[in-house]
Amino acid sequence: MTQYNSVTQEIIEQIVAAIGAENVYTDEVKKEPYSHDELVGKKYNKIPELVVLPTTPEQVAAVVKIANEHTIPVIARGAGTAFTSASVALFGGIVISTERMNQILEIDEENMFMVVEPGATTATVQKAANEKGFLYAGDPCSGDSSFIGGNIGTNAGGNKAVKYGTTRQQVAGVEIVTAEGDIVTLGGKLKKDSSGYNLFHLIIGSEGTLGIVTKCYLRLVPLPESQMDVLAVFPSLKTAIEVVPKIMSAGVNPVCVEFMDNGSVRNCEAYLNESLPDSENGNYIIVSIEGDNEELLEEQLGTIDEICTENGASSVLIADPERIWKARKIYAEADRAISIVTSMEDIVVPTTHIPETIETIAELGEKYGLTIHCAGHAGDGNIHANILKKDLSDEEWDEKLHAIQEEIYAKVYELGGKLSGEHGIGYKRKAVLAQYTNPVEIKLMQAVKKALDPKNILNPGKVIDVE
Structure with missing residues (x-):
């Protein structure tokens, strides 16, 4: 296993000289x-040994060069x-931390691209695009606070993925700092590119283990007139979920089906x-459609209404978007409360x-005496199952959680599924990824x-083990 060195006072002084004392945290409270x-x-x-808050790619590169020289781990954070x-x-x-690299650098209206720094929040990017008459289609539920760089790191999905795809489909290029401290742009403002390996797609979803994103080239589309x-x-819930493929195959092109x-509703x-509509016993399907032809949207609304009614709704x-989407987006926060x-x-x-899958999760919840709330993206098969600890002791929780996860994951892979649709692997799921993934695929990773990353300094211990 890689032997890492500690951050010494001498190394701190080198970093301060490179990026300024105001961009370096050594105090335990601040860290x-x-x-x-x-x-x-x-x-x-x-708690990390050191936290740095660079403001330019050159500052990021300077820190990484020092870390690489001394074999010190570097963890990119959004x-x-x-x-x-x-x-x-x-x-x-x-x-x-990329929090100070939060600027929108360019909105190219003619080519329909936006260039932003990784610390810009998703909501800020969306608002800036909307003000110019465009849509940035990345839309994770955490968009008010999540950074674009973090979205790229996990290949975040979100609410519009059914129509527009995940973050991968919204990104045309990235500037990164490599493990050796070099700065390079992969991709860019291009609609197509077959010039060698498509390296920037390796960066998307790599969770900071292959490079540190310092600039993002984002695709824009015209902003629809109506939603x-x-x-x-x-x-x-079973009846609710079973209606989804019927909607998807009925000539309706939804933006999302949640x-x-x-x-979760209650x-x-x-x-x-x-109060939320019919909350006492109701299971929700939320469908969003958008376009420039209101007459066509009205027809699609009628089709959705007819399909849902015929299938047991x-x-x-017609949903109050502010109230319904607020409820959907705070689902995880409500569980943590x-x-x-x-x-x-x-x-x-x-x-x-x-x-x-939902039925299996419910049965396993009863089997292990655990409360589980399910929500997610029905249109693309992504299920968020929140398993709650509540009144269990730490020992009971660890035992029951491990047992139920084993059964859930076994079922998911039996059905041709995967561990993560949009949140990534990190440290939490690393061992399970190795357990369920073909060894050849792990070997390639x-x-x-x-x-x-020859010295394994970029976010070690996440996604996969290399030794």
Whole structure:
């Protein structure tokens, strides 16, 4: 295993000389917020030896060069909204926070591209694009706080992925700092490119293990004139989920198709302290459509209403978008309000297998006596199953969680699914990825990691082990 060196006072002085004392945190109190992400648990927390907050790619490169020379881990960090301990300095070392690299550098209206720094929030990017008449289609539920760099690091999905795809489809290029401290642009403002290996796609979803993103080239599309949201309420989650493929194959091109089980609906209602439609027994399907032809949208609304009603919906409503989307987006936050410790599973299966997967999760919840709330992206097979610790002791929690995860993951892979649809692997899921992934695939990943990061200093201990 790689033997890492500690951050000495001499190294701190080198870094201060390179990027300025105002961009370096050595105080334990200032470093503590960088010791964890949204994943709660002592084994997932560790205060870094040093936190740096660079403002330019050149400053990032200077820090990485020093770290590489002395074999010190470097952990790139965005907003810390992940649930996988992906940005925690588990082996010590230096956390590089991109929070001060938050500028929108260019909006190229003619070519429909935006160039931004990695610390810009998703919501800021979306707003800037909207003001110019464009849409940036990346839309994770954490968009108000998550950074674009973090979205790229995990290949975030979100609410518009059904129509527009995940973050990978929104990114045309990245500037990165390599493990040796070089700055290079991969991709750029191009619609197509067959000039050698497509290296920037390796960076997307790599969680800071292959390079540190310092600039992002984002695709824009014209902003649709209208959007309409439909809320269909069903007495059972199984019936609700089974209607999704019928909507998708009916000539409707939804932006998103989301679901919330009744436990999630009622918990979000209590958290928001405001009533939600048919919340007592209702399971939600939320469908958004958009376009420039209102007459066509009205026809699609009629089609959705008809399909849902014929397949058991107790009501189909034109949704109040602010109220319904607020409830959907605070789903995880509402769960943490009643159980500080949760395990958010981010499984993805072929869309036709969602009902079977949901049914299995419910049965396993009863088997192990665990409360599980399910919500997610029904249109692309991504299920967020929040397993709540509540009143269990740490020992009971660890035992039951491990057992139920083993059964859930076995079912997911039996159905042709994967561990993560959009949140990534980080440290939390690393061992399970190795357990369920073809060894040849792991070997290929290790070869890429060793080639791009020979000293294994970039976010070690995340995604895969290389030794």
